[in-house]
Amino acid sequence: MRDLPYNDRENDMYALGINGSPRRGGNTQMLVNTVLDSLKGSGWETEFAQLGGEKIRGCQACSQCFKAKDGKCAFQDDAFQGIYDKAMRADALIIGTPTYYSGVTAEVKALTDRMGYVALANGRALKGKVGAAVVAVRRGGATHAFDTINHMFLMSQMVVPGSVYWNIGFGLRREDVKNDGEGLANMKNLADTIDLVAGAIRPLASRWPEAPGY
Numbered sequence: 001m002r003d004l005p006y007n008d009r010e011n012d013m014y015a016l017g018i019n020g021s022p023r024r025g026g027n028t029q030m031l032v033n034t035v036l037d038s039l040k041g042s043g044w045e046t047e048f049a050q051l052g053g054e055k056i057r058g059c060q061a062c063s064q065c066f067k068a069k070d071g072k073c074a075f076q077d078d079a080f081q082g083i084y085d086k087a088m089r090a091d092a093l094i095i096g097t098p099t100y101y102s103g104v105t106a107e108v109k110a111l112t113d114r115m116g117y118v119a120l121a122n123g124r125a126l127k128g129k130v131g132a133a134v135v136a137v138r139r140g141g142a143t144h145a146f147d148t149i150n151h152m153f154l155m156s157q158m159v160v161p162g163s164v165y166w167n168i169g170f171g172l173r174r175e176d177v178k179n180d181g182e183g184l185a186n187m188k189n190l191a192d193t194i195d196l197v198a199g200a201i202r203p204l205a206s207r208w209p210e211a212p213g214y
């Protein structure tokens with residue numbers, strides 16, 4: 001979280017949206033971009049990052065991040081570090097995934113495992129950021145994928161805002177989600193809530209509760 005005065009908010013808040021689907025221009029990307037566009041309309045700087053289809057390995061449990069404590073994963077030859085560095089700058093992080101067999105994509109699981117672990121090793125570096133999971137689904141299993149992402153957020157001292165439903169959009173083929181008016185309206189409500197919550201908690205950043213040592 002950047003250390004800028006609360007009142008100097010114009011174009012000051014920064015949101016990173018991540019597309020965990022390998023299908024570029026698909027439903028997940030549309031949902032993530034609906035949130036980002038709405039935040040942009042509220043004066044946020046926004047950035048979109050493509051993760052699905054990129055090379056990213058899972059956490060190797062080497063715990064090198066706990067030894068080095070330099071904000072880096074030991075594995076620098078894939079998509080992880082670039083996205084992690086952007087996430088460190090972000091006031092709000094939106095991670096989108098399509099539902100694959102009721103779960104997140106392999107790329108999203110690899111990212112969230114490593115992001116959670118490297119952040120934990122570095123003074124719980126995600127604490128005080130806003131996190132939102134966004135899920136595309138044809139028919140069933142979206143809430144499980146939604147929960148998987150939120151589990152990482154919720155034990156990283158992040159703040160997860162609610163919206164008017166779980167953040168889900170329905171569609172099978174690319175762009176089908178355009179026809180899910182309720183899903184898209186939910187994304188806009190989510191963005192408005194992110195804007196409200198991130199602004200409200202920003203002055204509290206230096207007062208975030210310390211985690212007990214264990």
Ligand SMILES: Cc1cc2nc3c(=O)[nH]c(=O)nc-3n(C[C@H](O)[C@H](O)[C@H](O)COP(=O)(O)O)c2cc1C
Pocket residue numbers: 021022023025026027028029097098099100101102103136137138139140141170171172173174175
């Ligand atoms: C490997 C695979 C597994 C899938 N599993 C599910 C599933 O469990 N439930 C479901 O409703 N849709 C499932 N789908 C459909 C996608 O979730 C759906 O088409 C979604 O809109 C894709 O989002 P995208 O356009 O961002 O890739 C699956 C699709 C693929 C390719």
